Amino acid sequence: MAYQQLSKMQHAVEVTPVNEDYTPPSSTLQNYEEIHDFDFSPASPRSTVKSPSIKKHVPHWSSSTNSTAVTSEVCSTKSNNQAGLSRARSWAFEILAVVVGLGAVASIIGVVSKYNGRALPDWPHDITLNALIALLATFANAAMSVCLSSGISQAKWIRFKQASTPLSDMEAFDDASRGSWGSIKLLGTARGGFLGSFGATVAVVALALGPFSQQIATYKVRSVESDIGATIPRALNFTPALAGNTSTTGFVPILPLKAAVYNGLFAENNRPAASLPFKCQSGTCVWEPFETLAVCHECTDISSLITRYCPPELGPSPNMSSCGWQVPPGAHLNTSSDVFSMTSFIPSAYGDMPHSTMIRLIFMGTELQDTPDKLNPWASQCSLQACANTLSASVTNGTHQENITHSVLNHTVIDMSSPDPAADYGVYIAGNTDDTAYLLGMEALLSIRGWFSAIFTNGSATRTTSDFTLSVTDPDRAVVVNLTVGISSGETFFDTDIVTAFYWNYYEYANGINMLMSDLAISMTTAFRGFNGAVETNGKSITVESYVHVRWGFAVLPIAVVVATLVFLLAAMTMTHTSGTQVWKSSALVSFLHGLDHQTKERFDTNDSLAAKKKQAKAVKVKLYTDDRDNSILGVEKAAC
Template sequence: MAYQPLKLQHTVGEEPVNENDTPPSPIEQGHREFHDFAFNPTSPRSVTAFDPTSPRSTIESRTTKHTPHWSSSTNTTTVTSEISSLQSDPKSGRKAALSRNGTWTFEILALAVALGAVASIIGVVFRYNGRALPDWPHDITLNALIALLATVANATMSVCLSSGLSQAKWIRFKQRAAPLSDMEAFDDASRGSWGSMKLLTTAKGGSLGTFGAIVAILGLALGPFAQQIATYKVRSVESDVGAIIPRALNYTGALVGNTSSTGYVPILPLKAAVYNGLFAESNRPAASLQFTCQSGNCAWEPFDTLAVCHECTDISSLIMRYCPPEMGLSPNMSSCGWQVPQGAHLNTSSDVFSMTSFIPSAYGDMPHSTMIRIIFMGTELHNVKDALNPWATQCSLQACVNTLSSSVINGTLHENVTQTVLNHTVVDISSPKSTSDYHVYIQGKSDTSYLLGMGALLSVRGWFGAIFTNGSATRTTSDFSRSITDSDRAVVVNLTVGISSGETFFDTDIVTAFYWNHYEYAGGINMLMNDLAVSMTTAFRGFMGAVPTNGTSTTVESYVHVRWGFAVLPVVVVVSCLLFLLASMVMTRTSNTQLWKSSALAALFHGLDQETREKFQAEDSLHAKKKQAEEVKVKLYTDSRDETLLGMQEMASMGAGPRLRRWRRNMQA
């Protein structure tokens, strides 16, 4: 079949000729104009963006002429492929470039991590609230973990806030026209708290943008507030490990010695304890007691121990005037002294102080547990100077069982006697029998029998008889001329103690010690006897008859204290971020806005339309264009080629036909 040439030829872009020479209808004419605008690259009014050499040049017209060797289908295919290459491919490329912004999956995952981090902070502090500081590997602290979780929450929340604020920008321009400069304000807000603060103060963000800016600013305080949730306090914690103190069940320390009147002598630790109690004057007679308290603060339940007790009684009411027998019936009263029925006396008025000791005899003149009885007498009270006030005090030392309440505070031992049990049994040991038991037994409160061995008791009595010899202190004029080498006065001291002063002559050092305490302290004699008893008790508790007693050790422990008020802000911030993300998702769907978020390609592919760009061509500097952008209001709209662009408000409100004709007029001009 031979090829027949077409009867009608026309150039692409020219108006086709109607076969019946009938003018086209207005509708047909409008369709043809739109067809020429959209698909005819040779039309003199067509877009010039395809020529990179000149923005206003037109593409060279392509005249489609049929020859005997071409078919009309070939020409149609060529034109269609060119149009496809210019329009279909760029659009598909844009969709591919923006595909990563087409979902909220990444933001939802980031927000889930933020919620998990804040929930972990709450869970961790709840777990350790009121507990000791955790001992984690590599010296990791609770604050370090909280700081790490807070950092994770801040970082993941910033992803949601950045995407949400960026999407709020497109929603804002989709819903209504706004100044073009708001585009930059939203972009700054999506990058950090400073931009959010500027968006908030300028009130350009609308409801969604303002909400997101507030959340971004509050997020700055999430880390500091999270670390303020957990604080550290100290408390006392008791433990039954590391608190041991001895108590004596018995004491049998003694050595056989012919030098003692009783045949026994004390062991050296007991002698040292007696001297320590008499002369140390440290007010800590139990300082040598060996105890264990690892924390420095310990306490024990009251316990019984074999001890030495003292007892002092004021017998001043029993004093009587005493004159030596050699003075006859008319004695000189200035040469007379005082005496008590127990047998102690002051020889003359010149003796201001005396000590008289009584050691229990083998015939049982005192309770069997007694070690010594001492009577102290004087003519001056410890606090009344230069006045004659005769007085007398009787003190004794004896074995007993004490109930002690012991504690260690800051490494110092404190003990109080809460109960004392004595044995007043009188025993005659003048004719000892091999079958007799002359030990001292004392029954404690827990039905435990405590024992003081007979040898230990006799050793103390014999030694006390040697060191507690009778003696006095004298301050007379005649004594001033005596030599310190005189045998009847062993100690000469010029001292001032209490109200007493001047040169004083003492028979023994022990008399000096009691004299000193009497004038230095109120109740000084009773105090010194107590120190002596406690020091001897300490020696009993340090000997082989002692057993350990466990107590509780109190340590100062740091523990976690949670202030739940500071947890409110982190929870509020992360929940607000969740609400902001949900609001962004809902408003994106309801406003039919493309999900572009912070994509830079979206601004390139869907930028300003031609007329809006021409508004800014007259300005050269960026600052001037920014100022002008504050006055130009734009809105997202879809043009005749299904392109979403930012355009001025009046262009966005026109239909496709009016926008087309207006654009043609601008191009022809």
């Protein structure tokens, strides 16, 4: 092919219609109209100056559309145009943008990696981790939009350079370079080619970069140990007692211990250890198992030992239906009308019980707890004694809980009928986990026994007035209650308040007597642990902490988008180089400098609507031509002479 050198910028356009009878114009019509760079209107009438001749290049036409070749040549201002367009050739800004995008996404990954599994950061001015991620995602989106806009715009020139393309595709590419909606339309029309479709796809997927980035880091809560600390007391010994002449043993308990006994018997709040002076500021604490001096209880069913018993006042030949029942230790129900009784036994100085025993109680009754109106005699024996308990303690939401995991008892029997003044008659219990010997002082033990003998007096419950006058042991201390509890209802007569408490628990709960003995033992243990002889045990204070949990699956999309943008930009740069396309990208100036020629523009009626022009543009195919006369112009290929 040969080209003719022009001395000034000229635009020569010829549109050849598809017509077999078409006669090419004569060579005398080689004159041309000079086209203004912006509005393409004639700048002057035909010049009388002799113009160089131009040989036409007749393109091949399809049967359905017209193909227009646009030719542009440069005048003597070549250096100015090259300087202006050289700036557009640079990809430096896009490269910088993709570096910023890569850095922003890498920063998101780095930040969440650093704080993954760690407590929420406490940054100045209440800046949150999500705010930082959102800011970095915004930077990444902005940077990616720069690369995608330039790349899609450049893909437009590459496509028109490589093949004749409908003029309407120019608008489709421009719309795609401006936003995601245009990209969706370009994908819908399938007119973007490989490079344009790739860029449009990345632009659409990039819409999810922000939301997916926000989903990478989530927040969960966990329990962690606090440096606040926690303490709970355990008793190594309990020795206090007051001298009292009114007691059978010469000692009376201190008031805190008496209060603990009454709390265990009558509070019925399921919190016998509520007064324990523990420290747990966080509201949730745990302790390793520890030992303490304690009071243990034990209850045994002795119903198999029951025999009939007739009180002496019924005479030598009583009516057996009026007699009661008894068990070998000496406890009895006087008559069949006595529905409940309590008999107490205090250890004697002759050693009839283990030395650690404080009291033994035998309960008897004629009704089962859940079977009304049927005679079912029963008997149960319970005891309280000093022991060493291994406890598992915890505080949850401010509520203290303890479980007994192991108990050590001292079953030694000691005869103190002839006491040795120099001997130590305290109750010593060897610990289970160490060599600690837990001590209940002799004076404290005697004070408990003496006071228990006064308050745990024998008594019973009956439901008829006549039988009450026969069975009551102390009319001045009698309790008359009209109550309904369990299967028991109606007016009931009790000898003491303590008998009333055990009666209530027996009928109210399935294992009521054992439950009340347990409350009494725990309440007394709490008193031991709150007085002299107690030491603090350190535990762990637990606080609830919010921490960062990273869901790496959501990081895939931001990484994929930024990598795809980089690949798209590299592909656009490579195809620009290999196709010999100018780096014009989205420059609007190019459209003015290298627009359609005058004759082609005349094909579009100025009175037509924009919709009509768009429809007509689909039928006109154009191709971008450049030649070696100037690197910055559009030109038509010249046929060889």
